[in-house]
Each structure stands twice: as structure tokens, then as C-alpha cells.
Amino acid sequence: MSIKDQAMSENQELSVFSETMALKMDSLAEQIQLIIPATPEETWQEIVKLEEQAVINAAKKGLLLLTLKENCKHGEFEKRFLKLGIGRRSAFDAMSVAKMFLALPNSKLQTSALLNMNQSKLTELARLPIETIEALDDDDLEAFSDLSVRELKKELQRLKAHNIELDIERADAINACEQERMRKTANMRFDMPVIISQMRADAIAYTGLLDEALSQSGLQVTDLIEQRSLDLDMRLAAAQTMHHCWASIYQQVGHMLERLNGEFGEQVQGIENLPRFTAAEWEYVESQRSRLLESFQLDMKH
Structure with missing residues (x-):
């Protein structure tokens, strides 16, 4: 077979594969009730909407789980969601996201960078102490939203280590102040x-x-x-x-x-003469x- 014939054969196989894959994709889209947009730009916009919806769904899921947890006996909650096929990590990540949204003030909740983060990034952020998240300004959150999940994990680990150092410094300062107070106790x-x-x-x-x-x-x-x-x-x-x-x-x-x-x-005189x-x-x-x-x-x- 000549090189030209071989190339034509490969093109035909690719064409058949593409048609088969297109049929499968159409079938799957129909099953999950997805309408594929007509243009690439509209498709990208749809992906962004899905990302936003994923964050909202995670918060909704976490809030519902927290509501159920309040009404479950000890040990019953986890057994129940595992029995229903809900992954343990997925459940606790969703609750972490919901707890973060519940704890943050409204001004921080409305931060565009926080709302634009995808679910994976938001989950990583939710693992930080709420005081640390509150201390982050809009620029910090914007920078985090631009990082990949791997880069974000590294940055959050660095932030945690920095906060631990600050906590140690604060504790040392408090101890020093207390020692100074004791030294200067009124006589x-x-x-x-x-x-x-x-x-x-x-x-x-x-x-x-x-x-x-x-x-x-x-x-x-x-x-x-x-x-x-x-x-x-x-x-x-x-x-x-x-x-x-x-x-x-x-x-x-x-x-x-x-x-x-x-x-x-x-x-030393009698009791009647006490000072x-x-x-x-x-x-x-x-x-x-x-x-x-x-x-x-x-x-x-x-």
C-alpha cells in the first residue's frame, strides 16, 4: 500500500471514529438533558455557568447535610449518607464550604473572586480557619482564583505555616506581657x-x-x-x-x-481596739x- 493510500485509510478511520464519538456524545447529552450550544463561545459561557452552579450546589448540599446532622444521633449521620452512596469526602467537603459561607460576613460573601472560584478551589479555601479567610482581602482572593488547584494548595500551606508562626509570636508576646505584669504587681x-x-x-x-x-x-x-x-x-x-x-x-x-x-x-490590745x-x-x-x-x-x- 502506498503512503497516499495509507493516509486515506487513516483519514477514513478517523472520520468513522469521529462520527461514532459524535453519536455517543449526542446520546449522552440527551440522557443528561444537556443542550450543546451552537458556537464555541457559547459553550465556554455554559462551562462557566456550570462551574458557578457547582459551587452553589456544593453549598446547598453542605447546608442540607448540616441540617440533617443536627437531627441525627451520634454515629447515625455518617452511616446514613454512606448507605445512600454519598462519598465521605464529598459530604464533608460540602459541609466545609457551607460552614465557611455561614461564618463569613455578607461583605466577604459578595466578593466576586470568592464566588468565581470553582468547587475544588473553594473546598481547599474552606479548610482554612475562618479568621484567616476573613483576613484575606479582594486582591488575595483574586490571586487565589487565578491559581491552579495544585498551586492553590501550596499557597494555602504556606499561609497556614505563616499563621502558625504568627500565633506563636502572639503567644510569646502575651506571655511576655503577663510576666511583665507579674513583675510590676502592685505592692x-x-x-x-x-x-x-x-x-x-x-x-x-x-x-x-x-x-x-x-x-x-x-x-x-x-x-x-x-x-x-x-x-x-x-x-x-x-x-x-x-x-x-x-x-x-x-x-x-x-x-x-x-x-x-x-x-x-x-x-497588742483587745478585740475592741482592732484597727x-x-x-x-x-x-x-x-x-x-x-x-x-x-x-x-x-x-x-x-
Whole structure:
């Protein structure tokens, strides 16, 4: 066969193949209810519309899935959509897109670059923290929309790494500020050194706590003594416990008072001569007393 004959044969085969493929394409278009435009320009416009529709459909699908998820029991949601043949990745990507649209402010939703992204790019973008997406301006989004999906992934990875670095820097700055605050903590409260102010407040708060406990123990001792019909061994056990408890407190109080008298002697006067507290200081003391009582009552419950 000559070269010319061989070329003619190949052209005929290509023609038959093209006709067969055209028939298949027409058949498929009919099955999926697709009308193929008459001109290439109209075809390109139709493709753009389909891209936009894909994004809208993804958001719709994600929103519907989120609605169903709210009403499903734990573990039931994923089993259901897998049973219906919906891919796990497809479902969660759609929900990510919907969550992003739900979280973004209206001004960002109306950004043309965001709306013009295809579904693959939008899905990748939706995997970023919402704060990061909100921080992107129109130029950033325009640049992202012009990238291929592979290039976009690389750029988003770089952006994530950059944000992690910023988070670390922010955390370091917060820690530094906190350390500086602690270093500069005021050493005066109510026009007196903090240690003196705290001791005055604690003394009143602890006294209130101790008075309450002592009053309760006094009532229990009275009941224990008067109810002689109870088993003697049990009464002795209760009495021994109470005696040891308060004897220990008495010893500590006595030792503390001896040290105070040893240092300050007769300068430490009776309870009627306590230094006068300011209104603000009394308010602080009362708050400390409430806190101590709450803590005590909580410990008693456990």
C-alpha cells in the first residue's frame, strides 16, 4: 500500500471514529438533558455557568447535610449518607464550604473572586480557619482564583505555616506581657503593703469560718453529751475525735498568740481596739470570707 493510500485509510478511520464519538456524545447529552450550544463561545459561557452552579450546589448540599446532622444521633449521620452512596469526602467537603459561607460576613460573601472560584478551589479555601479567610482581602482572593488547584494548595500551606508562626509570636508576646505584669504587681493595697492588707483580710475571713465551725461543733458536743441512750463506745469515739481536733487547733492558736505577744507585748490590745477597716477593705474581706466558706462547704460535700 502506498503512503497516499495509507493516509486515506487513516483519514477514513478517523472520520468513522469521529462520527461514532459524535453519536455517543449526542446520546449522552440527551440522557443528561444537556443542550450543546451552537458556537464555541457559547459553550465556554455554559462551562462557566456550570462551574458557578457547582459551587452553589456544593453549598446547598453542605447546608442540607448540616441540617440533617443536627437531627441525627451520634454515629447515625455518617452511616446514613454512606448507605445512600454519598462519598465521605464529598459530604464533608460540602459541609466545609457551607460552614465557611455561614461564618463569613455578607461583605466577604459578595466578593466576586470568592464566588468565581470553582468547587475544588473553594473546598481547599474552606479548610482554612475562618479568621484567616476573613483576613484575606479582594486582591488575595483574586490571586487565589487565578491559581491552579495544585498551586492553590501550596499557597494555602504556606499561609497556614505563616499563621502558625504568627500565633506563636502572639503567644510569646502575651506571655511576655503577663510576666511583665507579674513583675510590676502592685505592692500596696488600701494604702498599706499587700502582705499587711492580706493578713488583715485573712484574719477576719478565717475567724468567720472558724466561728461557724466552732458553733456547729458546740451544738454537736451538746447533742453527744445529752443523748446518753446511744452506745457508749460510739459516743467515746466521737468525743475522742472532737477532743483531738479542737485540742490541735487550740495548741496552734496558743503558739501563735505566744509569738505575737513575745514580739509586740502589751502593744497588742483587745478585740475592741482592732484597727478600723475602710468600707472598700471590708467589702474585700467579705468577698474573701464568702470564697473561703464556699470552698469549705465544697470540701465538706466531697
